[in-house]
Amino acid sequence: MREGRSPAFYILAAFFAAYVLFLYGPMFAIFVLSFQGPDGGLTFPMNGVSIYWFKHLFFEGTGVINIDVSFVRSLKLGFTVALITVVFSVSAGMAFRKKFFGQTLVFYVAIASLIVPSIITSLGIALEFRLIDDWVKANQSWLPAFLFGDFQTSMGLFTSGLAAHLTWTLPFGLLIMFAIFNRFDPRYEEAARDLGATPWQTFRYVVLPIILPSVVGIGLFGFTLSWDEIARSSQAIGPVNTLPLDLQGLTTTVTNPDIYALGTSTTAVSFVVIALALFVIGQLQKKQNSLGSDAGKGV
Numbered sequence: 001m002r003e004g005r006s007p008a009f010y011i012l013a014a015f016f017a018a019y020v021l022f023l024y025g026p027m028f029a030i031f032v033l034s035f036q037g038p039d040g041g042l043t044f045p046m047n048g049v050s051i052y053w054f055k056h057l058f059f060e061g062t063g064v065i066n067i068d069v070s071f072v073r074s075l076k077l078g079f080t081v082a083l084i085t086v087v088f089s090v091s092a093g094m095a096f097r098k099k100f101f102g103q104t105l106v107f108y109v110a111i112a113s114l115i116v117p118s119i120i121t122s123l124g125i126a127l128e129f130r131l132i133d134d135w136v137k138a139n140q141s142w143l144p145a146f147l148f149g150d151f152q153t154s155m156g157l158f159t160s161g162l163a164a165h166l167t168w169t170l171p172f173g174l175l176i177m178f179a180i181f182n183r184f185d186p187r188y189e190e191a192a193r194d195l196g197a198t199p200w201q202t203f204r205y206v207v208l209p210i211i212l213p214s215v216v217g218i219g220l221f222g223f224t225l226s227w228d229e230i231a232r233s234s235q236a237i238g239p240v241n242t243l244p245l246d247l248q249g250l251t252t253t254v255t256n257p258d259i260y261a262l263g264t265s266t267t268a269v270s271f272v273v274i275a276l277a278l279f280v281i282g283q284l285q286k287k288q289n290s291l292g293s294d295a296g297k298g299v
Contacts, residue, residue, distance in 0.1 A: 027267070034260035042257060053261040067246065067262065074243040075269075077157055077165065078226040084162075085169045085222035086215055093177025094203070110174055113167040118231035121167050125236040129153070129160045155238035164236040165229055169222040176221070180214045210288070213281040220277035224270055 033040075037048020057067070092110070096103065113121055132154045140148050154160070188210065192202040208215075230244045237245065243266060250259050 030260045030263050031267075033257055034264040036257040036260075040257050042260075053256065053258045054265070056256075057258045057261045057265070067243070070241055070243045070246045071266075073157060073240065074227060077161065077242060078223045080158065080162060081165045081169055081226040082219040082222035084166060085173045086219045088166075088170055089173030089177045089218050090211075090215060092174050093181050094207075096178065097181055111171040114171045118168070119234065122164055122232045122235040125160050125164050125167070125232075126155065129155045129236070153238060155236065157238065157240055157242075159238070161233060161237040161242070164232040165226045168229060168232055169225050172221055172225070173218045176214060176218055177211075180211050184210070213284045213288075216277055216280050216284070220274060223273055227270060227273075228266075 034053060035049050035051065036046050036053060037050050038052045040047040136143065136148055136151055140151060188206050189202050192206045228244050230248060233242050233245055247262060
């Protein structure tokens with residue numbers, strides 16, 4: 001017998017719909033407004049529909065900052081953060097599979113940056129690098145001239161900026177690897193060692209292929225977190241800006257819908273990266289399933 005849905009179902013469904021609208025409504029509004037006509041403004045109602053502001057953005061720029069440079073800068077930083085996050089997370093995940101002295105302390109120190117407010121973390125990193133700057137300038141007379149001859153600051157995109165982003169991405173990567181290795185069957189490694197495999201061969205040919213879909217996911221996580229990070233970049237990025245910081249600055253100077261076109265473009269980059277990562281993960285999982293079924297047939 002079919003039972004009708006209770007009133008609570010409709011109340012919860014309406015609440016969920018309101019939540020989704022609140023969460024994604026502003027994003028969709030920006031998407032729509034980025035297709036304003038040439039005479040369109042920053043609000044509804046729309047004055048025509050066109051891709052004029054995308055053409056204006058890509059071929060003429062905003063006229064205030066060089067979007068192309070900051071766009072490439074954020075891409076480089078995002079991919080660097082993703083790579084380092086993957087390497088350190090996998091290494092730490094492997095290390096934490098065995099007990100060692102101070103393991104609990106190391107774990108809590110590693111994830112402490114998730115608890116500390118982002119702006120405080122950014123200020124702390126900036127302060128550390130300013131202390132380094134003061135020390136270098138105070139001792140510049142006896143330091144190698146070819147390295148510190150025209151020294152201004154050690155803060156930059158791939159120094160303090162990279163450190164700030166890693167305080168955000170590494171804890172997430174580490175927690176993901178913990179979850180993966182908690183479900184990992186060590187019998188695969190034991191079988192490899194019984195067949196004479198070295199520890200490196202065991203990791204390369206047994207462990208890594210099994211955890212590879214999750215490794216790709218960690219890389220995706222690292223890139224997307226870095227791609228739109230503002231708070232941790234605001235104080236520690238140095239003399240240059242990432243794309244989110246430039247985009248934030250444009251909100252006070254640009255009065256045309258090209259800022260919406262820029263927001264739509266940057267969001268599209270995130271979607272493309274996510275789609276590629278999901279495709280790779282799907283292919284890897286499909287390959288694992290086919291190998292498993294072939295092994296089962298062989299048995």
